[in-house]
Amino acid sequence: MRDFAGRIAVVTGGGSGMDRKLVRQLVAEASNVSICDLAAEGMAETVRLCEAARNGSGPSTSAGAASTTVPRAFLALLLQAEEGHIVNTSSVNGFLASIGPHLPQTAYAAAKFAVKGFTEALITYLRINAPHIKCSVVMPGHIGTSIPLNTGKVQSGNQADAMGATQLAQARARFASMGRDASAMSDDDIRQRVVERERRFREDAPTSAAEAATIILNGVKVDQWRILVGPDAHKIDELVRRSPERAYDVDFFEQLARKTGWRLPT
Numbered sequence: 001m002r003d004f005a006g007r008i009a010v011v012t013g014g015g016s017g018m019d020r021k022l023v024r025q026l027v028a029e030a031s032n033v034s035i036c037d038l039a040a041e042g043m044a045e046t047v048r049l050c051e052a053a054r055n056g057s058g059p060s061t062s063a064g065a066a067s068t069t070v071p072r073a074f075l076a077l078l079l080q081a082e083e084g085h086i087v088n089t090s091s092v093n094g095f096l097a098s099i100g101p102h103l104p105q106t107a108y109a110a111a112k113f114a115v116k117g118f119t120e121a122l123i124t125y126l127r128i129n130a131p132h133i134k135c136s137v138v139m140p141g142h143i144g145t146s147i148p149l150n151t152g153k154v155q156s157g158n159q160a161d162a163m164g165a166t167q168l169a170q171a172r173a174r175f176a177s178m179g180r181d182a183s184a185m186s187d188d189d190i191r192q193r194v195v196e197r198e199r200r201f202r203e204d205a206p207t208s209a210a211e212a213a214t215i216i217l218n219g220v221k222v223d224q225w226r227i228l229v230g231p232d233a234h235k236i237d238e239l240v241r242r243s244p245e246r247a248y249d250v251d252f253f254e255q256l257a258r259k260t261g262w263r264l265p266t
Helices: 017-028 040-054 070-080 106-129 147-156 165-177 187-203 209-221 231-242 250-260
Strands: 008-012 032-037 061-065 084-089 133-140 226-229
Touching: 008 017, 017 032, 017 040, 017 209, 032 040, 070 084, 084 106, 084 209, 106 133, 133 209, 133 231, 147 165, 147 187, 165 187, 209 226, 226 231, 231 250
Parallel strands: 008 032, 032 061, 084 133, 133 226
Antiparallel strands: none
């Protein structure tokens, strides 16, 4: 799939971050794009940005509610097409189940390992049953997005930017799990620390959302099945392969943080 002009792309989570940049770049390359996301306002803003960029001409962009049955929903269309490409997003937590020695990532890592394994299994399945369809697993490192903010909104059920009582309680619990005395912090202290953490995550990332989208789409164009996104992703992959037995030692993560420029979450 050397170009995307005139093709149909479906992007889940297109209302913000890396996925919004993917949508915008696909539209810029003359794709017709359909997006779905939990955040209706975010989707509407993505559509507005795309419509403004195309200035009344070119491909269309549509939005709809997110669904867990999207791969299944479009499989029949993929089978009927001349060619197709499935892109699943895992994470560096798909080959290293940790973001720090004191921060367990059980649910997230399990999901990302599953996405990686599922996509790699698809390579053989598609080769046998639908050779005109290719697939890629994307393994991003630290990408500059608002994922901490958006995750808090989803987990609390509060889509407002201001932190509600549930979000404050969740933040206190997270600080306590990291060994911090959260009981000594006022609500304003909690809010300030969370806002600063979200700012650092977005602004101090080694790879921007736009850069990540470009890397992903370039990988799809050359049928790259394994797409590492960001210099930190490449370095983590290298270190884990070199010393897999040490991957969860405290000093291993300290070495990893130095080599990638990661800062431990606080």
